[in-house]
Amino acid sequence: MKRSELKFNAKEKLHNNWAWGALMSLMLMLIAYLVSRGIMFLMFGSAGIFGFMMAERVLTEDPGFVISLFVSFAGFVYLLSLGISLITGMFDKGVQIGYLHLVDGKKENNVFKNIFLAFRGGRTYNYFVNVLLTSIFTGLWSLLFIIPGIVKSYSYAMTFYILEDMHKAGKEVGVTEAITKSRQMMKGHKFQLFVLDLSFIGWGILATLALGIGWLWLVPYIQTTKAEFYRKLAANN
Numbered sequence: 001m002k003r004s005e006l007k008f009n010a011k012e013k014l015h016n017n018w019a020w021g022a023l024m025s026l027m028l029m030l031i032a033y034l035v036s037r038g039i040m041f042l043m044f045g046s047a048g049i050f051g052f053m054m055a056e057r058v059l060t061e062d063p064g065f066v067i068s069l070f071v072s073f074a075g076f077v078y079l080l081s082l083g084i085s086l087i088t089g090m091f092d093k094g095v096q097i098g099y100l101h102l103v104d105g106k107k108e109n110n111v112f113k114n115i116f117l118a119f120r121g122g123r124t125y126n127y128f129v130n131v132l133l134t135s136i137f138t139g140l141w142s143l144l145f146i147i148p149g150i151v152k153s154y155s156y157a158m159t160f161y162i163l164e165d166m167h168k169a170g171k172e173v174g175v176t177e178a179i180t181k182s183r184q185m186m187k188g189h190k191f192q193l194f195v196l197d198l199s200f201i202g203w204g205i206l207a208t209l210a211l212g213i214g215w216l217w218l219v220p221y222i223q224t225t226k227a228e229f230y231r232k233l234a235a236n237n
Helices: 003-014 018-059 063-103 111-115 124-142 146-155 159-168 177-185 190-198 201-209 215-235
Strands: none
Touching: 003 063, 003 190, 003 215, 018 063, 018 111, 018 215, 063 111, 063 124, 063 159, 063 215, 124 146, 124 159, 124 177, 146 190, 159 177, 159 215, 190 215, 201 215
16 A cells, blocks of 8 residues: 555545644643643652651661562552553543544544543443553563564554444454454554654654644644554455
8 A cells, every 4th residue: 555645545534624633632642641740649649658668667677678668669650650551542542543433434523522432432441451451462572672562563553443343343352352353454564554654754853843733733644644554454354
C-alpha cells in the first residue's frame, strides 16, 4: 500500500474535522497530565511517610525493617507507574478507535464520548486486559534489548482496531485473541508501518518547534493515517 495514498485519504477524512481532532488531542493531553500529576502527588506523599518511618527505624538500629521498607516503597512506585500507563492507555486507545470510526464514516462528534470510549458499551474489561497484556508483553521483549521490544510493539499495533471490529460484530473475545490476530496480520507489514511512522518525523520537528502546539493537529493526522493503514491491511486479510 502506498503511504501517499494513506495520507491523502487521511487528509480527506479530516477535512472539516481538524478542529474536532485538535480538541480531542488537547483533552487527551490534559487528562494524561492530570492523571500523572495526581499519581505523582500520591507518590511524593507516600515517600514522605516512608522516609519518616525509615528514619525512625534507622535511629533504633533496625536494618532489616529499613530494607523491607525500601523494597515495599520501590514496589509501590512501580505499581503507581503501571497505574499511570494503564489509565492513560485506556484513554489513548479510546481516541485511537475514535479515528477508526472517522475513517469508517461513523465519527462520534462528542469528543468526551471518544475519549471515554474504552469505558463505554461493554468495552472496559477487554480493553483493560489488552492494554495490560500488550504493555507486559512489550516490556518483557524489551528486556532482551530495545529492538525486540520495538518489533513486538509493531506486531501488536493492530490489536485495538481488531478488538473494536470484534466488539461491533458482537463476537466473544478471548483474552489474547486480538493480540494473536494482530501478530498474524502484521507479518510482513511491520516494516511498512515503521516507515510510515518515520515519514512523520519532519512534521514532528515542525510541530515541536511551534512550541508543541502543532501536535494538536499532527496527532489526528497520524492517527487517521494509521486507521487507514489498518483498513487497507484488514481488507487484504
